[in-house]
Amino acid sequence: MEEEIPSDMYKEHILELYKSPSNFGILKNPSYKHTSYNSVCGDEVTVNLLVKEGVVKDVKFSGSGCVISLVATSLLTNKIKSMKVSEVKKIRPEEVLELLKIKLNLARVKCALLGFEAVKGALK
Amino acid sequence: MKLNNNTAKALKADFPIFRHNLGLVYLDNAATSQKPSSVINAVKEFSERDNANVGRGVYSLAARAMKKYEQARKAVANFIGALPEEIIFTKNTTESLNLLAYTLSQTIEKGKEIAVTEMEHHSNIVPWQQLAKRNRFKLKFVKITKDFTLDMNDLKVKLNDKTAVFAFTYASNVLGTINPVAEIVKFAKSKNVITVIDAAQAIQHLSVNVKEIGCDFLAFSSHKMLGPNGIGVLYGRKELLEKLEPFGFGGGMIETVSPDSATWAKIPEKFEAGTQNIAGAVGLTEAINHIKKIGPNEIADWEEKLKDYVLKRLNEISNIKIYHPEQNSAPIISFNLPGIHPHDVASMLDQKKIAVRAGHMCAMPLMEVLNAKGGVCRASLSFYNTFEDIDALVDSLKEIQQKFNKI
DSSP states (O other): OOOOOOSOSSOHHHHHHHHSOTTBSOOSSOSEEEEEEOTTTOOEEEEEEEEETTEEEEEEEEEEOOHHHHHHHHHHHHHHTTOBHHHHTTOOHHHHHHHHTSOOOHHHHHHHTHHHHHHHHHTO | OOOOHHHHHHHHTTOTHHHHSTTOEEOBTTTOOOOOHHHHHHHHHIIIIIOOOSSSOOSHHHHHHHHHHHHHHHHHHHHHTOOGGGEEEESSHHHHHHHHHHHHHTTSOTTOEEEEETTOOGGGTHHHHHHHHHHTOEEEEEOBOTTSSBOHHHHHHHSSTTEEEEEEESBOTTTOBBOOHHHHHHHHHHTTOEEEEEOTTTTTTSOOOHHHHTOSEEEEESTTTTSOTTOEEEEEOHHHHHHSOOSSOSTTSEEEEETTEEEEOOTTGGGOOSOOOHHHHHHHHHHHHHHHHHOHHHHHHHHHHHHHHHHHHHTTSTTOEEEOOSSSBOSEEEEEOTTSOHHHHHHHHHTTTEEOEEEOTTOHHHHHHHTOTTOEEEEEOOTTOOHHHHHHHHHHHHHHHHHHHHO
C-alpha cells in the first residue's frame, strides 16, 4: 500500500493540547516508573504511576518530545487515570492512535506510541 | 557542461521518481540519492540479458556476466584512482567498516588505541567501539571546534605512538564539514597510524582520489551516488589487503580446500565470499558513468552555489540555529527552529511534499556535543536540486514558525 501524505497532522485540537498538556510532571512517590526512548530521534518519555488496590490513582509524564509524542501521551494518561491496571494492560496500540483523531504515517506512529511503551514498561 | 538552475531542471528529468511523485522537493540526498533511468535500466538489462553467476561458470553467458562485474570494479577503481584489485565489493559503507574493523583488530597489539572523531556516523563508531571493548583497546574521540570543524590541535594530541587506527569521516553527514583528509593522513602516517576514511558523504559531491589522499582504507556506498542499494565499496591499499585475513569464508574466496584446511584466493576475491550483488555492480558502473557525463567538478560548482543560496535564505529565519562550518563543506545543512521539535518540522514540511531528514542522524555522540538532544533537521542537496526547491523549503519553514508562534 502506498504511504499517503497525511492531510493535516497539526490540527487545532492537537496544537491546543501541545500548548497545555494534561498530566505533565512527576509524582513524589510513584508505585511504578519507566522511561521509553525513540531510537530515531533520541526523544524520551518517563511515566510515573500511582497504583492503589489495582487501580491507577494518578499518573504523570515528563520528557522531551515532539508534538505527536507529547499529545498522545497526554491523551493516554487521561484515559488510564482511574482505570484498573488489568484493563490498562489490555489497551492495544490502535486504541492509543485513535485517541489522536488524526492520520499518522508509519514513521510518526513510533512517536505516538512512545508514552504507551513507557506505560507498558512501568506495569510489566 | 556548466550547470545552472535551468540545466539542473533538465537533469532532474532523468530521474523517474520526480515523474511519479509530482511536486516532490527531495532534500534528503545524504540519506540516499535518487536513481536516474540509466542506472535503473542498466540493472534491468543485466538481469534480462546477461545474468549468470560470476567466477564459476565456463559458459559464454557466465563469461559475459563476469566481464560486466569486473568492468564495474575497474570503473570504481578508475573513479577513485585505485587499482582494480584494491576494490572490494560489499553491501554498503557500514558493512565495509564492520568487516574492516573485524579483520584489522586481529592485527592490533594489546594496549593499543583506536581513534575516531566526534563527528562520526554511528557506523564509524560502533564497530570500533565494540572491537575496542572485546579486545580491550582504548577508543578515543578527536574533538570538534565550536565552528563545526575538526579540532586539529586535539587530533595532534590524540594521535600518538599508541594509536593503531584512526577512522574518520571525509564529510560529516550532519555538519557537512569536509575534513582536510590529505593533511590528516600525512600526520597519521608520521605516527604510523592506519587511516580509514568514511567517504559515504563525499563521493557524490567531490572528486575523491585515494592516491592523492594517501589513505590506507576508504569506504562508500553506491546508493548515495545515484547507484542501486545493496552494493558498497571498500578500498584498501594492495599491500595491506594482501596481508589481512579474510572477513568471511565460503565460495569464491578460496584457492584450495581440503577437509581440514583451506588457502585463500588472491585479492580482491579473498574478501568476497559467496555470490555477490552482480546486478548492483553493473548499476554502480552506470552511476559512475552518469556522474562522469555531467562532470564531478561541474557538480561541485553547482552544488556550492545551491549551498550558498540555502544558507543565505535560511539565515532570513529569525532565531534559526544552523550547524554548518564557514568554509570547506558539502551541501549538507542541519538546523533547528528553536522550540519546535525536528520531527514536527519534518512532518509539516512533508505536508508540502518537502522531504528532509529529522532526528539524531545516526550521530548521537555528535548531538550531545551540539547540545541538540532532540536531534536536528537536515536538508541535503544534490545537483538535481534547484533554487525553487530551496525557496519551497525556506518559505515553508517561515510558515511553520508562524504557526507555532501563534499557539
